[in-house]
Amino acid sequence: xTLHGELRTMTDFVRFQRGFYCFFLxxxxxxxxxxxxxxxxxxxxxxxxxxxxxxxxQEQNYSGTFVYIRPGRIETMRIAHASKPDGVYxxxxxxxxxxxxxxxxxxxxxxxxxxxxRVVVNNRPAVEGxxxxxxxxxxxxxxxxxxxxxxxERIADLDTFKLAMLPKDAHRYxxxxxxxxxxxxxxxxxxxxxxxxxxxxxxxxxLLIAEPSDQxxxxxxxxxxxxxxxxxxxxxxxxxxxxxxxxxxxxxxxRLRTHEKRQFGGNEDVEHMVYSDGVASISIFISNxxxxxxxxxxxxxxxxxxxxxxMQGDKQITVMGEVPQSTVQMIGHNLSLSGAHD
Amino acid sequence: MQETHHEHLSSMMDGxxxxxHVPEFLDxxxxxxxxxxxxxxxxxxxxxxxxxxxxxxxxxxxxxVSRILEQExxxxxxxxxxxxxxxxxxxxMAASVAAMAIxxxxxxxxxxxPLSHTPIATQAAVPxxxxxxxxxxxxxPEQSPVETANQSPIETAAISFDQSVDANFDAYLLNxxxxxxxxxxxxxxxxxRLVSYGDQ
Numbered sequence: 001x002t003l004h005g006e007l008r009t010m011t012d013f014v015r016f017q018r019g020f021y022c023f024f025l026x027x028x029x030x031x032x033x034x035x036x037x038x039x040x041x042x043x044x045x046x047x048x049x050x051x052x053x054x055x056x057x058q059e060q061n062y063s064g065t066f067v068y069i070r071p072g073r074i075e076t077m078r079i080a081h082a083s084k085p086d087g088v089y090x091x092x093x094x095x096x097x098x099x100x101x102x103x104x105x106x107x108x109x110x111x112x113x114x115x116x117x118r119v120v121v122n123n124r125p126a127v128e129g130x131x132x133x134x135x136x137x138x139x140x141x142x143x144x145x146x147x148x149x150x151x152x153e154r155i156a157d158l159d160t161f162k163l164a165m166l167p168k169d170a171h172r173y174x175x176x177x178x179x180x181x182x183x184x185x186x187x188x189x190x191x192x193x194x195x196x197x198x199x200x201x202x203x204x205x206x207l208l209i210a211e212p213s214d215q216x217x218x219x220x221x222x223x224x225x226x227x228x229x230x231x232x233x234x235x236x237x238x239x240x241x242x243x244x245x246x247x248x249x250x251x252x253x254x255r256l257r258t259h260e261k262r263q264f265g266g267n268e269d270v271e272h273m274v275y276s277d278g279v280a281s282i283s284i285f286i287s288n289x290x291x292x293x294x295x296x297x298x299x300x301x302x303x304x305x306x307x308x309x310x311m312q313g314d315k316q317i318t319v320m321g322e323v324p325q326s327t328v329q330m331i332g333h334n335l336s337l338s339g340a341h342d
Numbered sequence: 343m344q345e346t347h348h349e350h351l352s353s354m355m356d357g358x359x360x361x362x363h364v365p366e367f368l369d370x371x372x373x374x375x376x377x378x379x380x381x382x383x384x385x386x387x388x389x390x391x392x393x394x395x396x397x398x399x400x401x402x403x404x405x406x407v408s409r410i411l412e413q414e415x416x417x418x419x420x421x422x423x424x425x426x427x428x429x430x431x432x433x434x435m436a437a438s439v440a441a442m443a444i445x446x447x448x449x450x451x452x453x454x455x456p457l458s459h460t461p462i463a464t465q466a467a468v469p470x471x472x473x474x475x476x477x478x479x480x481x482x483p484e485q486s487p488v489e490t491a492n493q494s495p496i497e498t499a500a501i502s503f504d505q506s507v508d509a510n511f512d513a514y515l516l517n518x519x520x521x522x523x524x525x526x527x528x529x530x531x532x533x534x535r536l537v538s539y540g541d542q
Contacts, residue, residue, distance in 0.1 A: 068534050075538055092533050100537035110538055111516050120512045122520050165361045201536065229513055258521060264513045283518040287510070302515065303535045316510075320518055 046147035047138040056184035064207035070200040070303040080212035112221040121230040155187040171251035191304040200303040244338035253277035283323030
């Protein structure tokens with residue numbers, strides 16, 4: 001090939017390459033942008049989407065069936081939720097095995113455990129509003145979590161936005177939400193550890209956005225003859241308790257939200273402290289030692305809730321929260337009375 | 343076509359997928375979330391039928407397959423130069439540039455956060471950026487909270503009715519849930535764990 005011929009071939013190639021780049025870029029811009037652009041058109045930032053979901057969970061009327069999965073266990077449950085002028089009504093019931101149910105009314109929450117012939121009642125009124133602890137400034141959560149929007153997916157025959165909320169440290173879990181594009185209810189939820197492994201998953205198989213009937217909201221269990229474990233309601237505003245117990249070296253963002261003394265079972269006073277970073281919460285229960293209980297430190301978990309129990313002097317400490325086991329242990333170790341931490 | 347993939351999935355679960363179809367199927371599985379979910383479901387159903395313990399995320403087959411694919415060696419041997427390969431390389435570069443442009447264009451208006459411009463994996467590797475909150479009570483300087491927790495590894499197990507860690511455990515869990523609902527951002531129905539634990 002002559003020099004002229006070679007130059008011509010190269011010029012043709014450059015032209016072809018330019019045209020190809022333009023064509024390829026246009027195709028990608030037109031077709032590739034679409035799913036994410038749809039989210040942008042929706043006009044919601046991830047944190048706004050999160051807020052919309054939280055609000056929808058309280059304010060929407062809905063009922064549906066979902067599957068709850070955690071390692072070694074899979075369960076089907078049904079939920080009915082109604083937001084009425086006097087507050088929120090809700091019933092959650094297991095559809096397999098023993099029919100356990102939790103019924104929530106504006107005056108409190110009752111958990112019926114027929115297999116144990118027990119009903120546990122918490123008369124904490126919901127007047128505080130279930131989103132009272134939700135951070136006013138969701139932006140602040142960005143100090144501890146990354147927010148990422150994913151591509152839309154279809155769950156229970158409904159289109160969803162996928163939202164990932166991943167922790168920036170190992171002291172908390174990540175959360176993945178698949179949020180219904182119409183109602184903003186979470187149709188699928190996953191709690192994941194720092195390796196991205198699933199701790200628990202909840203996924204709706206059917207959802208009806210409509211006010212459930214009273215029958216759907218009332219307890220089905222006849223609790224006659226059941227042992228009733230009831231926590232009396234707090235008498236008005238309880239002054240902030242300062243018993244001397246405190247936790248040092250908390251993971252960033254966790255603040256003491258409540259500190260109260262209540263009666264749990266019998267007449268025993270139990271101190272209850274709640275720490276939260278606005279997403280995860282950790283409870284600390286401090287009670288007198290029950291001689292029938294083990295003294296050695298012990299860890300356990302209920303799905304995504306890790307529990308750590310230990311002794312300090314004659315006090316039994318139970319720490320639980322939707323955080324890794326290492327975090328509840330850390331908090332159990334760093335709990336001390338009036339600087340008596342050793 | 344989708345039907346064929348699902349047939350292949352079924353064959354693979356039975357160990358009957360022909361060798362020739364394996365690479366194509368694995369390529370498809372890597373990019374097809376519906377197929378991945380189906381694989382999860384098949385695995386769960388099979389475990390349930392056999393009465394096995396249901397798989398945890400660690401044993402998630404589709405994730406394992408993805409991990410294996412990621413670990414596959416990349417062939418780095420140079421190929422003979424040809425205009426065809428040069429064009430393809432050019433097209434690939436153009437695609438990469440275009441994809442980068444799309445990601446940047448899309449993420450800026452959606453999140454408007456500097457965090458969103460950095461991949462999660464990169465950010466997660468820099469925990470030192472987070473400053474600890476002020477300490478409420480003095481801690482011995484040589485004993486950081488994390489070290490303290492690590493000093494006493496404790497085996498944990500799922501709580502069941504017979505192994506309940508405390509006579510008041512039901513009440514504690516209910517109280518935690520009620521408070522947690524008020525304190526934290528909802529996501530999962532808060533009382534699911536309450537009706538789920540025990541009876542194992």
